[in-house]
Amino acid sequence: MNPADEILDVVDENDQVVAQAPRGEVYARGLRHRCTFILARDADGRIFVHRRTATKLVYPSLYDMFVGGVVGAGESYDEAALREAEEELGVSGLPRPEYRFTFLYDDGAGHSWWSAVYEVRCDLPVQPQVEEVQWHAFLPEDEVERRLTQWEWTPDGLAAYERLRAFRAAR
Template identity: 80%
Template sequence: MSAADEVLDVVDENDQVIGQAPRGEVYARGLIHRCTFIHVRDGQGRIFVHRRTPTKLVYPSLYDMFVGGVVGAGESYDDAALREAEEELGVSGLPRPVPLFRFLYDSGGVAGKWWSAVYEVRCDLPVHPQAEEVAWHAFLPEAELARRLPEWRWVPDGLAAYERLRAHRVT
């Protein structure tokens, strides 16, 4: 099954499930769906940063400071966050990511809107990122990430989540 064929829950502006559809149809019709964003730090407090592969359906070859992805039909945000983090990092036995907040993201016509559940997790395991998802990766100190923000092309939804995460930590 291709990524475009994966069935997702379609939700409304209040994050209530109103149906299901294949991911390709969800994106093409701009239907609201659910995604997870997991902010991963290692034991030294560095942040996992990666560049997406050129084959990704949305935002190919851009950098991201989160791992994550779509929530499958009938799947909870919490289960999707753990599944996506383990898949993308190439680990098993990761602690359950801690939920922080949710927000509705509008992609401006790229792939509709999605409810974005933001999590954090510490990963002390050696990572072996999923080759289909991750073209390059590193754990970067926060200061290095801040230096790279204006230099690299970042996924817009990840940037929106990162800005909210920084504001969340201040409050």
């Protein structure tokens, strides 16, 4: 199936489903929907970082420290988090990602989605989807921090990462 044809739930400012539409229409019309962000770490605690392919519908060729994606119509955040993590990392049998929090991402320019943030440990050898991932590596967190000002990152991933740092600091 063409990703643009995937049916998504359209949600309101309270994350309540108000309609359903194909992903391509959701993106074109700037309709609010649901996404998952999963920070994957290897056995050494390094973070999976990747560069998105140039063919991605949103934020092509940018770097991201999260795997994840849209929540399909009728799918829960938890279901989508596990599905998306396994798909993007190219693994099966991943432990269920641990939910951290949800926030509304809105850049004021037509990109708005409810974002559920998770963390997962991936001890399996990864084989990311070539259609989605141009480059990848597991990087120590201090290197990710250094690269924040050097590489062009997905704006929603940066927003999720900043909130995750604050979430950890508050615990």
